Amino acid sequence: MTGVVTRLATQLLSRERGMKTAWPADGIATRMTAARLITSVDDLWYPSTTRNGRRSYGCTGTDMTERDADRDRRVLDRLEALGRQGVVEAAGGVPETAPDPKSAFYAMVGYEVKPTRTVPRKAPDVRDRVDLVWHEEADRTGLFDEDGEFLLFFWIPGDPTGGWLRVRDPIGTRLPSRIAAATGNREFIAASLDGRHMCAVSVEEYDDWIITHSFETAR
Template sequence: MEPRREPSTGTPARELAPAGLATAAGYAAEGAPSYARAFQVVVNVEVEPRATVPRRAPEASARADRLWLEHARAAAVIDEEGCFLVRGADQDWVRVRLTARTALSAALPPNGGGMIIAMSPDGRRLCALTEEDEDYWIVVHDFHAHRASPADG
């Protein structure tokens, strides 16, 4: 019998408040990679972005938000209820829901170098919005597609 899991009752990390996400009832993925593991995937020197937006381009943050949403949906990071996992204030992951005012770029620090990692509710895929040098990067990763990698251990 599978052990009973308690619904996620945490809140997103404080720095995510400007992103306009709503905390959602439900379960965080049991056995999902830790936030630290997801962070390592995104900051890996070999990572290649799925898409980029020059930060100095007109409406760059809005374009980055649209691209992140497009890639997160295409990679099945966002479920049918508009929910996904983000870094929690008191735990690795907390379940959140998109709202009409969701803009992940609003939670990035003004001086650059920030990132927001969204994990699929099943803990298999991520889609991150990062700031790298002069660009916003959209990074997508499927943990199951990369199982053979020694770095996944």
């Protein structure tokens, strides 16, 4: 991986503007600065297609079993970390109304995406402001149900798969900061249980973006 990063740094760091980075096989494209691409090479995540309901790692037999076991351990670690921040897995499973994971992901990172609101990353109270603005938009779009439940896009670093997790947040404040504390990543995607609305945080070069999206016209 070090060699890849070195070559990317040599070729790309002279670029001042963001570039469009794509995974054609998955139909995904995202905007990304050269510096961000280089520092994210070992931790890029995106929803990947599974085959026959099973994860595809490009290996078989014992290797697959070991990878599944390792992934299961990391999933449990991530769920426990979220739980310590008050975000707990809810009963009932993911409803059929959940938006397509790829569509939600692209609604956050797509090249043409524009933020609903922004918070300058240099602001001294940037974390508090992101928390406040995100909750204002989540409330405006009706993200939470009456029990504080919603869908959280769930992934773990190094795993090419991802999908929705039905969670409950009884605390109701500072959710972006608590998710970041649990995952180590300030970016996340949340959606309403009815699959109509999404509210996400994307960390850009100069600002944190709060992105909202409605799936009503596509459903």
